[in-house]
Amino acid sequence: MTAAVTTSRAEGGRLPALKALWRQTGFAPLLFVILLVINIAINPARFAPGAWGTLIGLAAPLIGAAIASAPAILGGRGGIDISVGPIMGFVNAIVVLVLVQKLGLTSPFVVVGSAILIGAAVGALNGFLATILRIQPIVATLGTYLLLVGTTLTILPAPTGTVPVWLKALGGPLSILPLGAVFLAWFLIRRLPYYDHLMAVGSDDRAAYTAGIPVTLVRFLSYVITGVFAGVAGLMMTALIGSADPAIGPTYTLIAISAVALGGVSLAGGRGGLVGAAIGAIDIFLLQSALTFFNFSTFVLQIAYGAILVIAIVLTALQDRWLGRAREGR
Amino acid sequence: MLRLGSDQSRVLGALLVAVLLHLAGTALIEGYSSAFSMRAMLVLASLLAIASIGQTLVVIIGGIDLSIPFVIGFANVVTAQLYGGGMDFWLVCGIVLALAAAIGGLNGLISSGLGLHPLIVTLGIGTIVQGSVLLWTGGFPSGSAPASVTEFVSIGGSVGPVPVPWLVPCFVALAAIVTVALARTPYGRRLFALGSNPRAAPLALINPVAMWTATFAISAVFAAVTGILLLGFTGSAYGEVGQPYLFQTIAAVVIGGTALVGGRGSYLGTVAGALVLTEINTLLIGLGLQPSLVQAVLGIVIVVLVSFYGRDAHVRTTI
Numbered sequence: 001m002t003a004a005v006t007t008s009r010a011e012g013g014r015l016p017a018l019k020a021l022w023r024q025t026g027f028a029p030l031l032f033v034i035l036l037v038i039n040i041a042i043n044p045a046r047f048a049p050g051a052w053g054t055l056i057g058l059a060a061p062l063i064g065a066a067i068a069s070a071p072a073i074l075g076g077r078g079g080i081d082i083s084v085g086p087i088m089g090f091v092n093a094i095v096v097l098v099l100v101q102k103l104g105l106t107s108p109f110v111v112v113g114s115a116i117l118i119g120a121a122v123g124a125l126n127g128f129l130a131t132i133l134r135i136q137p138i139v140a141t142l143g144t145y146l147l148l149v150g151t152t153l154t155i156l157p158a159p160t161g162t163v164p165v166w167l168k169a170l171g172g173p174l175s176i177l178p179l180g181a182v183f184l185a186w187f188l189i190r191r192l193p194y195y196d197h198l199m200a201v202g203s204d205d206r207a208a209y210t211a212g213i214p215v216t217l218v219r220f221l222s223y224v225i226t227g228v229f230a231g232v233a234g235l236m237m238t239a240l241i242g243s244a245d246p247a248i249g250p251t252y253t254l255i256a257i258s259a260v261a262l263g264g265v266s267l268a269g270g271r272g273g274l275v276g277a278a279i280g281a282i283d284i285f286l287l288q289s290a291l292t293f294f295n296f297s298t299f300v301l302q303i304a305y306g307a308i309l310v311i312a313i314v315l316t317a318l319q320d321r322w323l324g325r326a327r328e329g330r
Numbered sequence: 331m332l333r334l335g336s337d338q339s340r341v342l343g344a345l346l347v348a349v350l351l352h353l354a355g356t357a358l359i360e361g362y363s364s365a366f367s368m369r370a371m372l373v374l375a376s377l378l379a380i381a382s383i384g385q386t387l388v389v390i391i392g393g394i395d396l397s398i399p400f401v402i403g404f405a406n407v408v409t410a411q412l413y414g415g416g417m418d419f420w421l422v423c424g425i426v427l428a429l430a431a432a433i434g435g436l437n438g439l440i441s442s443g444l445g446l447h448p449l450i451v452t453l454g455i456g457t458i459v460q461g462s463v464l465l466w467t468g469g470f471p472s473g474s475a476p477a478s479v480t481e482f483v484s485i486g487g488s489v490g491p492v493p494v495p496w497l498v499p500c501f502v503a504l505a506a507i508v509t510v511a512l513a514r515t516p517y518g519r520r521l522f523a524l525g526s527n528p529r530a531a532p533l534a535l536i537n538p539v540a541m542w543t544a545t546f547a548i549s550a551v552f553a554a555v556t557g558i559l560l561l562g563f564t565g566s567a568y569g570e571v572g573q574p575y576l577f578q579t580i581a582a583v584v585i586g587g588t589a590l591v592g593g594r595g596s597y598l599g600t601v602a603g604a605l606v607l608t609e610i611n612t613l614l615i616g617l618g619l620q621p622s623l624v625q626a627v628l629g630i631v632i633v634v635l636v637s638f639y640g641r642d643a644h645v646r647t648t649i
Contacts, residue, residue, distance in 0.1 A: 077645075078590060078591070080449075129633055129637075133637050133641065134641045134642040134643075134644065135633060135636050135637055135641060135642070136584065136589070136590040136591070136636075136642060138394070138580065138590065139580065139581070139584045139590070139632065139633075139636055140633060140636075142577050142580065142581065142629070142632065143629040143630065143632045143633035143636075144629065144633075145577075145629065146577075146625050146626060146628050146629025146632070147626045147629035147630055148626075148629075149622075149625055149626075150622045150623055150624070150625035150626025150627070150628075150629065151622075151626050152622075153620075153621075153622030153625070154620060154622045154623055154626065157622075205645050206645060206648055206649050209645045209646060209649065210649060215645050216644075216645075254453060257449075257450065257453070258450065258453065258454070261447070261450040266447075267447035267449060267450055268447060297464075297465070297469075298464075299461050299462075299464040299465040299469065300461065300465060301461070302457055302458075302460060302461030302464065303457075303458050303461035303462055303465065304461075305457060305461075306453075306454045306455065306456070306457030306458035306459075306461060307454075307458055309450070309453075309454040309457070310440070310451065310454035310455060310458070313446055313450060313451070313454070314440065314444060314446070317444040317445060317446050318444070
């Protein structure tokens, strides 16, 4: 399995780079192009180059949530973090309610620092539960999910508050900054041996273990990375909504996991990347955008969203088969 | 750390926790063991346990079913709508259960036929189902359940001299059937075989696709049954009525000692898990906690319980 990882990276030379992307992200990029063309055709004003900044701001929290969900899933053996949405909601509540409103701390260093710290702490808790205590990840993070949603609702029963000007600005075109920071962080992680270890563990943890890779530590860190990214995503969400709202965060969990799957990340681990997850998230955003324009009800939106998700993953599976790279197991 | 080996001890462990919780509740809260509160808990636990039948089977085969809440909502709304429109109740049930079986079968067919993760497949299909139902009713479902269903699940109902609604004895019979089916029928044997070793099972002439399709169909049918019962319980249709069951069915299964990796578990454990969850909920609300705090404590309790007897093996022991 480790060999498979290295070959697929080696193939990413010049022309095969496109092929590698196709293999890694499935139909998400194709869907992206189609949806973008449709959106531009039906609503030129909203999708004019001048408005792209606003669009990125609108899509940023979803992209952030999708990126955050990916590392834990890449670690394999049922690895998943369903508490990503609640982490975002919790960060939102702490930043607006505690830091800004109660303590009057509006400095970017304090706010960004605490968002990252909260994310890292929850991620470490998830990692401890899922890898050291070895509770099945979906149950472990379900525990964290309920804990965070409950705590958030207790300290913040109803939407309230405002955010500092600099943070509000990050909800617009400048949302490219936190997104860029996350991608830069992931780019750096990919340069580390850790990345190869993560993919090896995700592909076949038993082989990785016999090869001397510290499987538990690698998986633990994947949850911490997921937590940190989720903290940043929470900040992006705060910037976009400009207040504290306990209801919005948790809704990101399932949609983020859908985006990850749409982006060609295997839920069995060891396959896919954060770029795919981001493209998957943009696909979902574009889909929502196109359907809202036609003034379809949210019900149609839901059907279309479910249908596209199923069709896209089915096509990706068929494509795998045609390429003769049928995945082992699930 | 307490580590019990066999499945039986896991089930006993979960039952013990339920009993301890009940004793704690009786000691702390006045009226906790009153007839009314006991009946209410039995009804709620039965509903949860019926919704969890499918999740148990699906988890034993090595999958997971996130479409349960959507199918519950689907059955709830469609039954009310059709029955309210004047259709015969049993015909309505037949239609709803058949549609549910088709939805579940599709889940299993896509998941196993194409080797896709059931988590994402059931989520996608569930979303489509919910959207379709909402579209059909315009978001405002109407209609109601026949009085017989309401009486069947009513907390105040009674079976002859016994002061429990018919739901409870019927559920006990159902639980016995499921347990026997798992232990004694070819279907049950195949389910465990496929869950514990997906590659060896086909060599024993077990058809994985057929098994997955059938199991997910069964899961959806019991979710639909829950939806119809909930219609009688709450009195009016509500598309989101199934939402709490998304995570509760998984929690009940896991607290009951069924491993999410497949091949191991029992329905009695799930029943114990459903009892534990119902006891915790009642206890915490009885102690006067806000619903939001109840949720937070529930999260901690699930993790603590599962860490006692639901832990995975270390990778070194799987080689």
